[in-house]
Amino acid sequence: MELHDVWFVLIAVLWTGYFFLEGFDFGVGILTKLLARDRPEKRVLINTIGPVWDGNEVWLLTAGGATFAAFPEWYATLFSGFYLPLLIILVCLIVRGVAFEYRAKRPEENWQRNWETAIFWTSLIPAFLWGVAFGNIVRGVKIDKNLEYVGTFWDLLNPYALLGGLVTLTLFTFHGAVFTALKTVGDIRVRARALATKVGLLTAVLALVFLLWTQVDSGDGKSLVALIVAVAALVAALAANQAGREGWSFALSGVTIVAAVAMLFLSLFPNVMPSSLNEDWSLTVTNASSSAYTLKIMTWLAAIATPLVLLYQGWTYWVFRKRIGTQHIAESVH
Amino acid sequence: MNLALAPETLARWQFGITTVYHFLFVPLTISLAALTAGLQTAWVRTEKEKYLRATKFWGKLFLINIAMGVVTGIVQEFQFGMNWSDYSRFVGDIFGAPLAFEALIAFFFESTFIGLWIFGWDKLPKKIHLACIWMVSIGTILSAYFILAANSWMQHPVGYKINKAKGRAELTDFWHVLTQNTALAQAFHTLSASFLTGGAFMVGIAAFHLFRKKHVSVMKSSLRLGLVTVVIAGMLTAISGDTLGKVMFKQQPMKMAAAEALWDGQDSAPFSIFAYGDVSKGHNTVELSVPGILSFLADDDFNSYVPGINDTNKAEQQKYGPGDYRPNIPVAFWAFRWMIGFGMASFAIGILGLWLTRKKFMLPQHLRVGDDEVPHLVLFRNKALSPKLGRLYWLVAIWTLGFPLIANSWGWIFTEMGRQPWVVYGVLQTRHAVSPGVSQAEVLTSMITFTALYAVLAVVEVKLMVKYVKAGPPELTEADLNPPTKIGGDTRDADKPMAFSY
Numbered sequence: 001m002e003l004h005d006v007w008f009v010l011i012a013v014l015w016t017g018y019f020f021l022e023g024f025d026f027g028v029g030i031l032t033k034l035l036a037r038d039r040p041e042k043r044v045l046i047n048t049i050g051p052v053w054d055g056n057e058v059w060l061l062t063a064g065g066a067t068f069a070a071f072p073e074w075y076a077t078l079f080s081g082f083y084l085p086l087l088i089i090l091v092c093l094i095v096r097g098v099a100f101e102y103r104a105k106r107p108e109e110n111w112q113r114n115w116e117t118a119i120f121w122t123s124l125i126p127a128f129l130w131g132v133a134f135g136n137i138v139r140g141v142k143i144d145k146n147l148e149y150v151g152t153f154w155d156l157l158n159p160y161a162l163l164g165g166l167v168t169l170t171l172f173t174f175h176g177a178v179f180t181a182l183k184t185v186g187d188i189r190v191r192a193r194a195l196a197t198k199v200g201l202l203t204a205v206l207a208l209v210f211l212l213w214t215q216v217d218s219g220d221g222k223s224l225v226a227l228i229v230a231v232a233a234l235v236a237a238l239a240a241n242q243a244g245r246e247g248w249s250f251a252l253s254g255v256t257i258v259a260a261v262a263m264l265f266l267s268l269f270p271n272v273m274p275s276s277l278n279e280d281w282s283l284t285v286t287n288a289s290s291s292a293y294t295l296k297i298m299t300w301l302a303a304i305a306t307p308l309v310l311l312y313q314g315w316t317y318w319v320f321r322k323r324i325g326t327q328h329i330a331e332s333v334h
Numbered sequence: 335m336n337l338a339l340a341p342e343t344l345a346r347w348q349f350g351i352t353t354v355y356h357f358l359f360v361p362l363t364i365s366l367a368a369l370t371a372g373l374q375t376a377w378v379r380t381e382k383e384k385y386l387r388a389t390k391f392w393g394k395l396f397l398i399n400i401a402m403g404v405v406t407g408i409v410q411e412f413q414f415g416m417n418w419s420d421y422s423r424f425v426g427d428i429f430g431a432p433l434a435f436e437a438l439i440a441f442f443f444e445s446t447f448i449g450l451w452i453f454g455w456d457k458l459p460k461k462i463h464l465a466c467i468w469m470v471s472i473g474t475i476l477s478a479y480f481i482l483a484a485n486s487w488m489q490h491p492v493g494y495k496i497n498k499a500k501g502r503a504e505l506t507d508f509w510h511v512l513t514q515n516t517a518l519a520q521a522f523h524t525l526s527a528s529f530l531t532g533g534a535f536m537v538g539i540a541a542f543h544l545f546r547k548k549h550v551s552v553m554k555s556s557l558r559l560g561l562v563t564v565v566i567a568g569m570l571t572a573i574s575g576d577t578l579g580k581v582m583f584k585q586q587p588m589k590m591a592a593a594e595a596l597w598d599g600q601d602s603a604p605f606s607i608f609a610y611g612d613v614s615k616g617h618n619t620v621e622l623s624v625p626g627i628l629s630f631l632a633d634d635d636f637n638s639y640v641p642g643i644n645d646t647n648k649a650e651q652q653k654y655g656p657g658d659y660r661p662n663i664p665v666a667f668w669a670f671r672w673m674i675g676f677g678m679a680s681f682a683i684g685i686l687g688l689w690l691t692r693k694k695f696m697l698p699q700h701l702r703v704g705d706d707e708v709p710h711l712v713l714f715r716n717k718a719l720s721p722k723l724g725r726l727y728w729l730v731a732i733w734t735l736g737f738p739l740i741a742n743s744w745g746w747i748f749t750e751m752g753r754q755p756w757v758v759y760g761v762l763q764t765r766h767a768v769s770p771g772v773s774q775a776e777v778l779t780s781m782i783t784f785t786a787l788y789a790v791l792a793v794v795e796v797k798l799m800v801k802y803v804k805a806g807p808p809e810l811t812e813a814d815l816n817p818p819t820k821i822g823g824d825t826r827d828a829d830k831p832m833a834f835s836y
Binding site: 043046047050051052053054055057058060061062064065066067068069070071072073075076077078079080081083084086087090091093094095097098100101102103104105106146147148149150290291293294297298301302305306309312313316318319320321322324327328329330 | 397398401402404405406407408409411412414415416417419420422423425426427428429430431433434435436437438439441442445446447448449450452453454457458497502504505506508769770771772776779780783787791794798801802821822823829830831832833835836
């Protein structure tokens with residue numbers, strides 16, 4: 001395994017971490033409209049992710065930065081090619097971050113309601129668009145011989161990619177619902193479980209179709225294994241949720257995300273961004289990667305920093321392990 | 335007049351707007367994190383309540399500010415790929431690494447420990463909670479260092495070779511990139527300017543309350559902390575600015591010639607207070623200057639030779655081929671002056687303030703005040719300033735909170751525009767760095783979107799800041815004074831509300 005292969009795996013790990021973590025906090029954002037009945041319940045939901053959403057989002061920044069460093073050509077083609085969808089995602093992430101921090105800082109009804117609406121949409125839209133983006137990456141887009149994206153914005157909205165968007169949207173919502181069931185007490189916990197079942201079933205159907213489509217298009221033996229793991233874990237997560245085993249259900253929905261992302265990256269390899277115009281114009285781990293020296297430095301960085309990050313981020317979840325309910329939310333404005 | 339836009343013009347405007355905006359929040363974040371951590375340390379060590387109230391007050395303003403810094407930083411991470419894909423392809427092998435280091439080391443630090451700090455008041459023992467804000471502070475400083483090392487490489491590329499076959503620059507010595515003198519000088523200058531910014535912010539707001547005789551005990555401590563910070567940081571900013579200037583005279587003579595609008599090289603070069611030139615004629619028509627100062631800035635010698643814009647342009651043409659290697663001279667000239675002028679104005683106001691409010695033992699008996707009283711402003715030995723002059727100082731002190739922000743912005747505009755037409759000095763020109771596949775319409779869309787969004791958020795942010803500034807430091811609750819003794823908080827009362835919730 002050469003260093004650029006290692007980095008292909010590490011980029012996959014970063015995206016997996018991002019979708020695992022921000023996946024549930026996107027889901028929780030979506031549930032503020034789907035599940036919460038009143039403002040105290042909305043606040044319970046927001047506060048389940050309050051201390052952690054920012055750290056979760058850094059997985060995206062790290063995936064971006066690491067792609068820049070390890071695969072500059074991939075970074076350049078991807079982000080200049082998917083310009084407008086990425087702009088929408090950035091706008092959402094900007095508004096979303098501010099919404100979490102500022103919502104409770106004024107008591108006015110309008111102020112709070114507007115930020116709550118913002119939290120819902122800015123969670124839903126990126127949850128959908130990341131699926132569209134990865135659908136397009138896996139399927140291949142119009143890349144010319146200079147490694148430039150030459151398609152249009154509308155080319156990105158093809159059926160396969162849109163289905164990918166629906167899969168991430170529903171999967172993250174499901175992941176968020178089982179997270180909510182795990183992190184709350186009271187009535188909202190019961191309803192989160194019921195909603196998880198419904199969303200989970202929908203997710204299972206969509207994910208099965210999308211992953212099978214991927215398998216037929218570009219899969220191999222390894223990706224088939226990942227597919228089976230993903231679907232099996234999702235079914236098991238549903239069963240665990242039904243049985244009221246919330247910890248298991250959350251862990252299993254996490255496995256679903258890990259396996260699904262793994263499957264997408266397995267079906268990509270050794271490409272990082274295939275060209276739909278000519279196979280020779282695809283970006284691969286070889287032609288898109290940095291020099292061996294840079295990759296070596298990056299590998300040292302990853303080997304030392306990543307375990308530390310996991311350690312202290314994990315510790316955060318332990319500090320805030322207590323379930324919360326409406327009784328834990330103080331009235332006052334901060 | 336040519337109305338057609340060059341391909342890089344809009345992308346440059348977008349980068350300028352988003353970066354200057356982002357950097358309004360960055361220096362405040364860096365300094366307020368450390369100053370808040372300092373105040374909280376004072377609380378933990380002395381258990382004086384005014385320090386905890388100050389921590390909560392400045393911490394709140396810090397949080398309102400960092401939220402904006404974080405979200406506008408996301409754009410920075412992706413903008414290189416979106417608008418500058420040819421730049422990313424050419425330098426990613428080098429430039430990407432410090433960005434990845436920044437994300438993996440600094441961003442995770444900041445974002446994780448800020449969550450722990452915000453929500454941790456009733457979950458973490460006092461000292462661990464304190465450690466969290468220090469971790470945030472370390473994170474902000476590390477973050478600044480890595481991104482400044484990356485920027486320094488654009489100012490003065492080192493530790494690389496050109497790979498002709500791949501058509502890109504490749505890293506050969508990462509340590510050199512991280513530790514070259516440009517990076518050290520830039521980091522020194524930027525960090526001291528950041529503390530000047532935070533100090534002036536503190537002085538301005540404390541002055542606002544003291545002027546109205548409100549929240550005196552907390553604000554008096556804050557004023558002193560702010561003033562001391564302004565004076566120390568102001569001095570360091572001047573020293574580091576001088577260091578960085580000397581480095582730039584060697585590495586980018588064009589930038590420094592433009593800073594002075596010195597068209598032709600000369601011995602004992604002057605520094606002009608004011609100049610108005612005609613770029614097409616290549617000389618100044620009006621000028622008011624002090625001889626020798628520029629030579630001194632460049633070389634520590636009032637008589638040494640400083641090359642001018644025209645000489646440097648010729649030298650670069652010989653080195654890099656035909657072309658115009660002059661940046662926008664008026665912008666560089668004025669940006670340089672506004673940077674120094676506004677930065678040093680707040681430094682001067684700080685020195686004056688520290689003297690006017692000097693400690694009791696330096697004052698005669700009748701001018702000493704108790705801990706809960708607004709200090710007299712004493713210029714000379716035995717007499718406080720007249721009410722009119724006193725009022726004037728407080729007002730000036732309030733206004734100074736904006737000065738470093740203006741200075742910071744012009745500093746970046748100077749250093750980035752002064753490097754033009756290069757994006758990586760001597761290696762890659764800006765016009766070769768843009769994304770060839772992104773249309774002008776797309777860039778225009780994103781530029782307008784970001785500008786409009788940022789404008790709205792600026793209004794929201796400033797209003798929120800004003801609200802919390804006016805509200806003053808909060809009264810302490812019983813929970814504040816009885817922090818938990820074990821991690822995870824008190825578990826005896828299962829239904830106790832959280833000390834902080836969104």
